Amino acid sequence: MNTRPKPPTNPPSANASGEPLCAPDGGPDSQVTIYDASSDLARPGRLLWRIGSDFWAGRELAWRLFIRNLRGLYRQTLLGLLWIFLPPVANTAIWVFLKSRNVFSFGGEVQTSETVYILAGMILWQSFIEAFQMPMNSISQNRNMISKLNFPRESLVLEGIADLVFNFLVRGLILLPAFLIFGVAIQPLALLSALPLAILLLVLAVGMGLILAPFGSLYQDVGRFIGMVAPFWMILTPIIYVAPTTFPGNLLNWLNPASPLLVATRDLVVTGTTGQIWPALVYGIATVPVFLLGLVVWRVSMPAVVERMPA
Amino acid sequence: MEKISPMNNDTILTVDGVWKKYCRQLKRAMWYGVRDIAGQVAMRRQPPAGRPALRKNEFFAVRDASFELRAGECVGMIGPNGAGKSTMLKIINGLIRPDAGRVEIRGKVGALIELGTGFNPVLSGRENVYVNAAVLGMGKREVDRMFDDIVEFAGLAHVIGDPIKTYSSGMKVRLGFSVAAHLRPRLLIMDEVLAVGDVAFRMKCFKHFNTLTQNGTSIILVTHAVGMLPRVATRTLVFDQGKICFDGDVQQGMTIYEENLSATEKSARPLTVEASDHLAGAASIVRVEVRDATGQACSSFQTGDPLRLAIDVHCPQKLESARLVVALCSPRHDELGSTSSVTSLQRPDLDAGTHRFELEIRQLPLLLGSYYFNISLYGADITDFQQRQSGAGVFRIVGPEVDVNGNGLYGTVSFAHAWSYNGSVAAIEKT
DSSP states (O other): OEEEEEEOOOOBBBTTTBSSSSTTSSSSGGGEEEESOOOOGGGGHHHHHHHHHHHHHHHHHHHHHHHHHHHHHHHOOOOHHHHHHHHHHHHHHHHHHHHTTTTSSSSSSSSSSHHHHHHHHHHHHHHHHHHHHHHHHHHHHTHHOOOOOOOOHHHHHHHHHHHHHHHHHHHHHHHHHHHHHHHHOOOOHHHHHHHHHHHHHHHHHHHHHHHHHHHHHHHHHHHHHHHHHHHHHHHSTTTSOOOOOOOOOOHHHHHOHHHHHHHHHHHHHHHSSSHHHHHHHHHHHHHHHHHHHHHHHHHHHHHHHTTSSOO | OOOSSSSSEEEEEEEEEEEEESSSHHHHHHHHHHHHHHHTTTTOOOSSSSSOOOTEEEHHHHHHEEEEETTEEEEEOSSSSTHHHHHHHHHHHTOOOOOOEEEEEEEEEEEEETTTTOOOOSSBHHHHHHHHHTTTTTTTTHHHHHHHHHHHHHHHHGTTSSGGGSHHHHHHHHHHHHHTTOOOOOOEESSSSGGOHHHHHHHHHHHHHHHHHHTEEEEEESSOGGGGHHHHEEEEEETTTEEEEEEOOHHHHHHHHHHHHHHHHHHSSOOOEEEESSSSSSOOOEEEEEEOOOOOOOOOOTTTOOOOEEEEEESSSBBOOEEEHHHHHHHHTTTEEEEEEEGGGGGOOBBBBEEEEEEESSSBBBHHHHHEEEEEEEEESOOEEEEEEEEEEEEEEEEOOOOTSSSTTTSOOOOOOOOOOOOHHHHHOOO
């Protein structure tokens, strides 16, 4: 699908109140939109430009949807924002309890409070898995809108990201009292360097989710499979144990896309240092192409997805 | 279909040789979806010239559709269910891709496919106006400027601060339509939205559409309520089995639509014969013919025309006190009324052989559409059933055209009537 500007040949007409109905030259009314069967990827540069401009065009819609969902959600719940805190706190409580019963071991020395260590990992994991599932959930929740209206699809990604960032920041706030209660020193410089890694972690998860979302909306198996393997994936990620440094644990750590950035972020936040800097850097660099590929797949696949949505 | 020239100055939309295929089988459709996405990503999918190839279980929902739309035109897209109208709208709206051909649109497109898309029930009417407007592509400033007009048009100023879940369905529809109606697109696409709201609101909508078209907005209107088309449409496109079978005058298009519908209804209701299974040598109806006043076979009538129904009955042996019961039916309403031969005939005794009965309907009290007869043959007793034919003697009422002033606009039955104006009530009461 292409849009190209076309010089207008008609003078702008006027409506009953005298306001110009047609935009002046170069405005949206002078654009010609073409729909045909050709692949948008035939001109990748223009496709990326269009994705970028639709992100910009969809910003207001994304904001409206974000506010709508937030208000809608919290008007219908008694605990409101607590629902953002509760899942990682509850998970942490379970694992701390199990650790106190020696059900599992950390497999290494944790240089800080075990509770804060697990809590920070849980917050990052919760945000990662939400980011990964966000694009698929977004299609599912906005199915009616997507199948009936042509609006910038990127606005849904933007709205999902806004939602993720909001939840991430709110969750991050519970770390502060945890640091104080468990006597963990806050290291501002390390926190500052952890922030871009955390952003890269979420962007990577969104990118992977975008690639998977069209297939997930065609086959429900994908969503069910993710729901089924997510707990195992969490166990495979060094959240309740120290990142392994010996084979084959370290290989698994390298191969698990959730692991390097999550572990590096968590380590920097709670200890001020990390041994995962190289894997984190590699995955940090890979994040950019994965996210761009995700955006492209999301965009070019949407007509095929809409075509197969129930009317 | 004739190929069309490149976009002219006032051409808003050009649809050129568009084909669209769907798959009937769900699982296969999903698999084709994966392949299509992979094809798009791998840039394998090049627009084929002309008719694209069908894969297993696929069919064409739109076949080689071509038309143009100029500024200020309002086109009614009509056709039976599954004719390809909504698929065409989705392609024009950019929701799905054509499999071949090309759609070219100049300017902003507004679509009213489903009113109130994006409404959240727990938010107030005011909040939902902003959300709905954003979904339709309007900015906050634009909505700020038009907010009062939107609320006034919907007639909901007194409840605009209440959660939308407290609104009736009619109120929601009015609010949704009002937001959408204040879009200022070059092309407005509407799918079955005229069937909503009360009559007063609908009339308000018609007026609004007329204002839009006068100001250069083009409208595409998909509806099954074809009687409304003459009020707003300047042209019709009739779809049948994925093809545009007519493009032109509204009244002509409506007639063709009715004829297509009649043909569909006729094929959907084949003649069925139900014979008595306990009578050896039962009599049977062997021929049914619809004729005009001159006795010629005829299947198209005008409202008020006379119709003669000739029924031939064959008796293998003598049938005493024969009686026929004829029901006049329409595919939409089944039996509209019935008559028995005993109302104007003595019950004749029929010797072995073939006999003819004739029923004359002096003035057909029917409006545009397709009709048929159910005919039952009985013997002497009330329970002495011989045979029944359902769906016999199909005929159509093809005129007069629907009157936009309202005469014959609704329903099936035409009745003889007269209007008079008697002056002011005060003057009448004085006398």
